[in-house]
Amino acid sequence: xxEINKARVSYGAKFGIQDISLRFKPGEIIGLFGENGAGKSTxxxxxxxxxxxxxxxxxxxxxxxxxxxxxxxxxxxxEHNLFPNFTANEHLNFFTTFFPRFNVERYYFLMNxxxxxxxxxxxxxxxxxxxxxxxxxxxxxxxxxxxxxxxxAGNDIFNREDFYKVLLGILEPTECLIISTHLxxxxxxxxxxxxxxxxxxxVGDKTSEDLENEGMDLISWMREVYQRDEGRVxxxxxxxxxxxxx
Amino acid sequence: xxxxxYVRQKKNSMIASLFLILACLxxxxxSFTSLVKKVEPEWYYSEWVENGDYSYTIEVLNEDxxxxxxxxxxxxxxxxxxxxxxxxxxxxxxVLWILKDYHITNSIRTIMxxxxxxxWYYLDKLLSTLLFLAIxxxxxxxxxxxxxxxxxxxxxxxxxxxxxxxxxxxxxxxxVFYSISDPGRFASVVSFPVLLxxxxxxxxxxxxxxxxxVLSGIIAGAGLFSALIYMMELPISIWLTPLMTVTVIIAxxxxxxxxxxx
Numbered sequence: 228x229x230e231i232n233k234a235r236v237s238y239g240a241k242f243g244i245q246d247i248s249l250r251f252k253p254g255e256i257i258g259l260f261g262e263n264g265a266g267k268s269t270x271x272x273x274x275x276x277x278x279x280x281x282x283x284x285x286x287x288x289x290x291x292x293x294x295x296x297x298x299x300x301x302x303x304x305x306e307h308n309l310f311p312n313f314t315a316n317e318h319l320n321f322f323t324t325f326f327p328r329f330n331v332e333r334y335y336f337l338m339n340x341x342x343x344x345x346x347x348x349x350x351x352x353x354x355x356x357x358x359x360x361x362x363x364x365x366x367x368x369x370x371x372x373x374x375x376x377x378x379x380a381g382n383d384i385f386n387r388e389d390f391y392k393v394l395l396g397i398l399e400p401t402e403c404l405i406i407s408t409h410l411x412x413x414x415x416x417x418x419x420x421x422x423x424x425x426x427x428x429x430v431g432d433k434t435s436e437d438l439e440n441e442g443m444d445l446i447s448w449m450r451e452v453y454q455r456d457e458g459r460v461x462x463x464x465x466x467x468x469x470x471x472x473x
Numbered sequence: 474x475x476x477x478x479y480v481r482q483k484k485n486s487m488i489a490s491l492f493l494i495l496a497c498l499x500x501x502x503x504s505f506t507s508l509v510k511k512v513e514p515e516w517y518y519s520e521w522v523e524n525g526d527y528s529y530t531i532e533v534l535n536e537d538x539x540x541x542x543x544x545x546x547x548x549x550x551x552x553x554x555x556x557x558x559x560x561x562x563x564x565x566x567x568v569l570w571i572l573k574d575y576h577i578t579n580s581i582r583t584i585m586x587x588x589x590x591x592x593w594y595y596l597d598k599l600l601s602t603l604l605f606l607a608i609x610x611x612x613x614x615x616x617x618x619x620x621x622x623x624x625x626x627x628x629x630x631x632x633x634x635x636x637x638x639x640x641x642x643x644x645x646x647x648x649v650f651y652s653i654s655d656p657g658r659f660a661s662v663v664s665f666p667v668l669l670x671x672x673x674x675x676x677x678x679x680x681x682x683x684x685x686x687v688l689s690g691i692i693a694g695a696g697l698f699s700a701l702i703y704m705m706e707l708p709i710s711i712w713l714t715p716l717m718t719v720t721v722i723i724a725x726x727x728x729x730x731x732x733x734x735x
Contacts, residue, residue, distance in 0.1 A: 279733060308580060312485065325588060
């Protein structure tokens with residue numbers, strides 16, 4: 228189990244995340260939602276050890292995450308984290324060297340499915356292909372916890388849909404997927420649990436079952452949590468027109 | 474071997490840098506040899522000899538003929554500019570290698586989540602630079618050695634000076650890199666080539682870490698200042714250079730493990 232206990236990351240006087248406590252279990256598919264700058268990426272960075280915690284701790288099966296334990300956590304984002312001069316084949320060589328549980332079979336399945344070039348340098352791929360390749364490596368690393376931070380920003384809708392469908396088909400019950408995205412509509416049927424972050428704090432954490440039992444859909448729950456004023460845009464536009472007329 | 478993956482990442486810049494270094498040395502060599510030919514004096518003059526019924530000319534060694542000092546020829550053929558440029562290229566290399574992990578792509582994030590100690594990342598940058606520095610120093614040594622041999626080869630045997638090598642190795646800035654024969658300076662001469670890239674690497678780490686890198690920035694600054702003191706050949710550098718080298722390396726390893734540079 229991946230456990231985050233009262234984690235806090237500070238950037239000077241500001242908090243990246245504060246007092247966040249979460250537990251991720253094997254087999255879960257979790258959607259991490261929040262506005263830009265809410266703390267979704269900081270949370271993932273803290274799990275991976277990219278940013279130090281000012282307070283709290285993050286454990287994997289009850290122990291602090293050691294360098295060796297990092298093989299059990301994979302990561303992909305749309306920030307292009309792979310090596311510019313490596314081809315997919317060279318990356319495969321790299322990942323199999325460092326990650327002994329790398330799932331080569333899954334890798335080739337995904338590479339063929341998405342028809343990605345194996346001998347083209349990463350930097351010369353399109354943005355969509357870069358995102359796909361990185362996600363493929365995160366899914367094939369043999370990790371128990373797969374972190375995807377807005378992995379498909381820049382990919383077309385058909386490609387994203389294909390990915391979600393394939394993901395559901397290939398994930399093992401021991402694997403936990405944590406995906407952060409703004410594309411809520413697209414993944415609302417796919418995630419089993421939703422965590423809402425707002426201004427660096429957790430403001431909501433429900434499973435699909437909880438929502439179903441409460442007779443709520445994800446979007447209306449989010450509007451309720453974020454206290455979204457539906458008439459705000461209309462009100463602002465009316466005031467704008469009024470000012471213009473005067 | 475895992476470490477080779479990092480080296481392969483640097484393949485293109487390594488080849489380009491090696492080419493640059495060799496080009497600098499070659500340009501210097503061509504300038505030097507052309508200059509030597511140009512300034513070579515007339516070693517012999519002809520003397521008319523009359524011997525009874527016949528007369529003939531003989532070649533007489535001009536005892537006063539002298540070549541300019543080898544140090545002056547080095548300077549005139551652009552030694553300081555070309556070697557300085559090559560040295561500067563090597564000092565800039567670690568900066569480029571580190572920044573490359575952040576630009577074009579963000580591969581530092583893949584490197585930093587590998588199940589190996591981040592110290593390897595630091596050592597990779599430092600050792601790759603040192604490897605280049607070693608190549609530079611060795612090729613520069615051979616070029617200088619070859620230049621001195623060429624210079625001596627121009628002299629007639631009778632006039633050939635005996636102290637050319639001593640004079641050459643003892644001149645500044647060659648002395649900065651090669652005066653290892655002086656036991657008192659050995660530690661500082663050996664540590665200086667390590668100090669410079671180590672301080673440059675630590676400076677980049679400090680910059681990449683923003684506010685958390687202040688301490689490392691100060692240590693890196695002190696390291697660079699010590700390198701400057703060494704180059705100015707101040708007596709204090711005899712113990713300051715090795716001390717700062719160790720300090721900067723320890724700070725680099727501490728930084729990469731504790732401060733994070735992603």
